[in-house]
Amino acid sequence: MSAAALLGAISGVGKDPVRGGYSRHGFDRVELDLRAWFTEEAARRGLGVETDRNGTLWAWWGEPGDDAVVTGSHLDSVPGGGAFDGPLGVVAALAAVDLLRERGFTPGRPLAITVFPEEEGGRFGVACLGSRLMTGAIDPAAALRLSDPDGTTLAEALAFAGLDAARVGRDDAALARIGVFVELHVEQGRGLIDLGAPVGLARSILAHGRWRLRFTGEGNHAGATLLADRRDPMLPAAGVVLAARRAAAAVSGSRATVGRIIPIPGGTNVIPSTVDLWLDARADDDARTRAVVADISAAAAELAETEGCAVTVTEESYGDAVHFDPTLREDLAGVLGGVPQLPTGAGHDAGILAAHLPTAMLFVRNPTGISHAPQEHAEDADCEAGAAALADVLAHLAR
Known part of the structure; x- marks a missing residue:
């Protein structure tokens, strides 16, 4: 199934009638509906889905294992955000699995898709909350005390989602599962438009x-x-x-x-x-x-x-500023035929994980140059180019 079709399947979920765009926040009813949708799509592909103790979803192609090739992104948004920031990386991962199966590819090492919760911090105020909890970058007791504008604490939101708040925190077992992490994301800026390229690689993230x-x-x-x-x-x-x-x-x-x-x-x-x-x-x-x-x-x-x-x-x-693993970045640039390499001012879960393991990011062209707003966009053809590029990268890493 194409990335564009998968995005279309969730286009009606979480629309914000006041702000425009979408409001999908960590562990609220809308994001839980999206998590259920992802679980169903993964199951249709025979992927085994589990939820770790910090609320991150894992969909495994084959048996779970350490030193895995992992891709994915997030499904939450800023208030009144666009349709692509986060979900494009998730649907491109599903579409990449479909492409690899069409090619007759079988992973030679564990391969998984992840969905991190509350990446935007739109509900509890801390960006990349799921990956920060996993890596120990935030104190779990302090995280559990975070509250949304309605006064609901993270602990209460986790309970609403059926998760045990007492178990959140650094998860070395989960980190050990990730041998390399590649996140695909719509570009949040005009770099690829100005370069005339549909796909690029991230070089760094601002502090x-x-x-x-x-x-x-x-x-x-x-x-x-x-x-x-x-x-x-x-x-x-x-x-x-x-x-x-x-x-x-x-x-x-x-x-x-x-x-x-x-x-x-x-x-x-x-x-x-x-x-x-x-x-x-x-x-x-x-x-x-x-x-x-x-x-x-x-x-x-x-x-x-x-x-x-x-x-x-x-x-x-x-x-702090993130400089993505240069060896991995150059390796993937070779796989993708020398695509542009760009800095970004936007934070991502890949940036949090970069302090612990090799990570990389693929960008898909955004013709408006606008993000975190309803005008954020990516053409269908560029979404498919991104999914194909991700499939090439996963095949290279998971042989």
């Missing part, structure tokens, strides 16, 4: 992280409180949005984004008592990323003091 800034002031009446008497935390929060752009512009190649602000209590005619603001910052390396965040944090402290407010800055997740 990146998420920080929460909490501004605390004094809640009061919007009409009855004179400007001179206010301690309004929205003012320093608004200033930080602008400070983030200035700080990033001052460091070559860096990015800083405020994509989420929550005032409390949130009434139109109420001066908020607290404003929570989330900052996403990225740059070529750790030093530059930290420098941007330090600049923004200093501006936040100054702005808060001017308004008579307080501010705290909390790091919620962080990943």
Whole structure:
């Protein structure tokens, strides 16, 4: 079955009528429906499916074993995200299995497809949560305390999904199963469009992280409180949005984004008592990323003091720059006939796993250059080219 047809089969799942696009979040009802769909598709192909203790799905071609060739991605999205980010890597893996079987290929080493949960962090705020738990990159007790905007904790969400929260955490047995990991993903940028290529390889991932800034002031009446008497935390929060752009512009190649602000209590005619603001910052390396965040944090402290407010800055997740295994990357470039090799500013489960084992990423051309939005796109022909390239890579690695 083609990758495009498989994507079409889930095109109606998780549509967001307010934001547009899709809202599919870790262990919510929509993502659980998608996990059930994947399990059914894997079973149709005779793949044995299991769920590990951190909620990652594994679909095995043949018997499970260590030193396996593993591919896959995720099925969750950002709020109002596109149709391709995550699911394309999953459906391309299924389509690649179909292609390999049509060619009469039989793996000479274990081969599996994985689906990692909560890669986007759209529900619990920490990106690549499944792979971070597997590798021990996040403390399991801290992870279980994470909560979504409705107050549901990760522990409660795992229980809803039928998983035992007491078992989450670093899983050395699962890591030992992965001899090499290859993730296919829609490109999140314009690199392949500008190069006129349908498929490419990832060279590196920017250092990146998420920080929460909490501004605390004094809640009061919007009409009855004179400007001179206010301690309004929205003012320093608004200033930080602008400070983030200035700080990033001052460091070559860096990015800083405020994509989420929550005032409390949130009434139109109420001066908020607290404003929570989330900052996403990225740059070529750790030093530059930290420098941007330090600049923004200093501006936040100054702005808060001017308004008579307080501010705290909390790091919620962080990943250093990733340089994908050069030996594996050059090997796969040879298999694929010298496709372009590109850096990316987006984080991925492959980037988390790269600290523990050889990983690689394939990109499929995105003609809009837009991602994390409904306009994200990939042409059917490019999706099939990506699935075929993935099949070639898996055949090479799993002989």
